Amino acid sequence: MRRIQVTETTENKDLVQEEKNVHAENEVEVGQETELTIEEQYEAKLAELQAKLDDEENRHLRLRADFDNIRRRSQLDREAAEKYRAQSLLSDLLPVIDNFERALQVEATSEETASIVKGIEMVYRSLIEATEKEGLQIIKAEGEQFDPNVHQAVMQEQDSEKETGVVLRELQKGYMLKDRVLRPTMVSVNE
Template structure:
């Protein structure tokens, strides 16, 4: 055999071995890929089984006797599903908003109550300043003789007095009933007592100064004489 033939044969042999090695390498790679796919499928199946188990309620199995005469029991505890962070944030914000709305509602009610109280205090203060004017009107008109009551000036004063009393009544100011009524310390202030069997005990005989209420709250007590 010539050297040329020997070289050619060696090349052919080396080429055959290289092709064989390439085929084996390809087969090995394919096998590894299939194995990896199998492992991935098994992992996914295991995760699905775990999720399914987490949705099941705990179960008990009774009936088998243990060596001490008791019964075996087996409990399956479901895997606790974790809340999504987004859902937790939504719940947190909702809870915070609910609390803030409740606090605002309480603040509004408290503010309305305080405003109402402040208005009532201010109104009482103004009424107390007006009542002496009413007293002067009443004393002045009561002192006028009957024959002079047709005087136009006095008639005008009487009209002003009536208009003032109507306005006070419209805003909730009312006189306290006194003469002939039973004495009540919540509305009356006894400054004098008198023996009078005809009136009866604890009955108001005379009123010295009118008392007034504002929305069922006493602005000024009536100054009265009470029968013993």
């Protein structure tokens, strides 16, 4: 009986040794996997941080571009506000100018009336000079080709001597402030 036990013990030793070898090999493989995993984790973390950095750089560039656009837009708004600062006042003065022009069309029948017309004319000229300094300009209409950007057609007439689409009469003066139309000219256009 003893002999059998020795054999079993030898077999057991071989089995134990074999298990140790397999376990050691597994540990080496697991160790290598752990090392690769750490390297992979490092590279993944590095890639993640690089992506975040790229996103932040893009965000920074977009914010800077937005800031530049806002600054440029506000500069243009300030320039436009300065350029057209008198627009509201001049728009309010247009009916006054119209009334002065109507008053100047009255014929002076007496010396008193002539003196009043002369005073009205002086005030009218001063008003026109002041508005011209601010950039108010009369829109030319009569004899010009009809332009819907600056003319408002309220009538059509027929004149065979003139081309089609030509302004025949100016019914109410139109005005521009620099490059903006304050009031279009009311006109009668040739058919």
